[in-house]
Amino acid sequence: MKRLSVLGSTGSIGRATLDIVRRYPERFSVKGLAAGSNDELMTQQIEEFRPDVVALMDEDSAQRLKIRFRELEVLSGKEGLVRVATLEEVDFVLSAISGASGLVPTYEAVRAGKTIGLANKETLVMAGDLINREARAPIIPVDSEHSALFQCLQGHRAEDVRKLILTASGGPFRGMKKEQLKNVTGEDALRHPTWQMGRKITIDSATLMNKGLEVIEAHHLFGFKPEQIDVVIHHQSIVHSMVEFIDGSLIAQLSLPDMRGPIAYALSYPERLPEVLDRCSLSELGTLSFEEPDMETFSCLRLCYRALRMGGTAPTVVNAADEKAVEGFLEGFIGFNEIPVIIDEILSLHQPKEVQSIEDVLEADRWAREKFDELMEERV
Numbered sequence: 001m002k003r004l005s006v007l008g009s010t011g012s013i014g015r016a017t018l019d020i021v022r023r024y025p026e027r028f029s030v031k032g033l034a035a036g037s038n039d040e041l042m043t044q045q046i047e048e049f050r051p052d053v054v055a056l057m058d059e060d061s062a063q064r065l066k067i068r069f070r071e072l073e074v075l076s077g078k079e080g081l082v083r084v085a086t087l088e089e090v091d092f093v094l095s096a097i098s099g100a101s102g103l104v105p106t107y108e109a110v111r112a113g114k115t116i117g118l119a120n121k122e123t124l125v126m127a128g129d130l131i132n133r134e135a136r137a138p139i140i141p142v143d144s145e146h147s148a149l150f151q152c153l154q155g156h157r158a159e160d161v162r163k164l165i166l167t168a169s170g171g172p173f174r175g176m177k178k179e180q181l182k183n184v185t186g187e188d189a190l191r192h193p194t195w196q197m198g199r200k201i202t203i204d205s206a207t208l209m210n211k212g213l214e215v216i217e218a219h220h221l222f223g224f225k226p227e228q229i230d231v232v233i234h235h236q237s238i239v240h241s242m243v244e245f246i247d248g249s250l251i252a253q254l255s256l257p258d259m260r261g262p263i264a265y266a267l268s269y270p271e272r273l274p275e276v277l278d279r280c281s282l283s284e285l286g287t288l289s290f291e292e293p294d295m296e297t298f299s300c301l302r303l304c305y306r307a308l309r310m311g312g313t314a315p316t317v318v319n320a321a322d323e324k325a326v327e328g329f330l331e332g333f334i335g336f337n338e339i340p341v342i343i344d345e346i347l348s349l350h351q352p353k354e355v356q357s358i359e360d361v362l363e364a365d366r367w368a369r370e371k372f373d374e375l376m377e378e379r380v
């Protein structure tokens with residue numbers, strides 16, 4: 001029996017994780033749940049999964065839960081999330097709090113020696129070197145592309161790998177040029193063709209920033225150089241990624257796009273659970289297509305390669321600047337094409353520093369957010 005904490009249990013990855021737990025109750029039990037502010041859904045999850053400890057980031061929502069569940073340990077704020085991430089009796093932490101706020105609880109879970117199922121890509125983007133230095137137990141990717149790479153790499157030696165090839169759906173604006181993207185709105189960008197995800201990551205898919213962050217994540221997970229990591233557009237989202245070997249062979253992982261696949265694999269690794277996904281009929285799908293990414297139009301991808309080569313705190317800065325820029329785009333005060341321009345500006349102003357501690361990361365994160373606000377003020 002694996003004992004789990006789920007960080008971000010009310011989000012789409014968290015809910016899919018609990019769906020796996022629900023289907024295989026003899027294999028998994030839930031000890032801790034943590035989320036942002038959705039106390040309604042958390043109430044249902046507590047009643048169904050009976051955790052020992054829960055935490056909500058939002059104080060008022062946590063207060064409402066406390067009144068509903070007097071017997072239960074209900075915590076709030078960052079300390080609450082960290083407590084759920086580090087519970088003694090837990091051996092596996094599914095980390096799915098989106099954005100930079102997932103970093104500290106995940107980092108503390110790593111330091112506590114937990115096996116991590118990692119869906120929060122910011123953890124590795126912001127603090128990859130630090131996390132790798134501290135990790136004593138495996139970090140198993142939950143992001144579909146990295147799960148695919150992880151699966152394709154099983155049983156192979158790193159020196160036999162030529163390239164990791166991440167696939168990207170291309171998002172809702174695939175094939176469009178800068179001129180056509182000038183006036184697109186948040187609503188246009190939120191219509192993702194294949195995956196149902198949160199707002200931030202959906203916008204990141206439209207700009208290809210998501211893929212850039214995944215390149216950085218892949219570098220830290222598997223230890224390959226930036227020039228060994230490629231991106232190919234594959235809009236059907238059936239091939240989740242592939243590995244090219246030195247002999248010229250490619251190994252790919254295919255399945256229908258359903259996050260329960262990578263989640264279940266992370267939870268049960270190295271075994272596989274039966275009947276997790278609907279079967280994938282290649283003859284029904286017919287055609288799978290692949291094309292080069294357009295890095296001129298979607299220059300966020302290029303920015304991520306640049307930040308990865310700069311090293312140190314540069315990826316943290318790109319990530320923070322992007323979070324701010326996406327917020328600004330969704331609120332309607334910056335245009336779609338301005339997202340990479342502003343991030344580029346902030347990255348160019350940054351002097352990357354080597355990451356020695358989590359404070360270095362948080363400091364760079366803060367710096368980038370302040371820089372963003374300054375640049376916005378200058379514009380009005």
Ligand code: MG
Nearest residue numbers: 143144145214
């Ligand atoms: Mg992904």
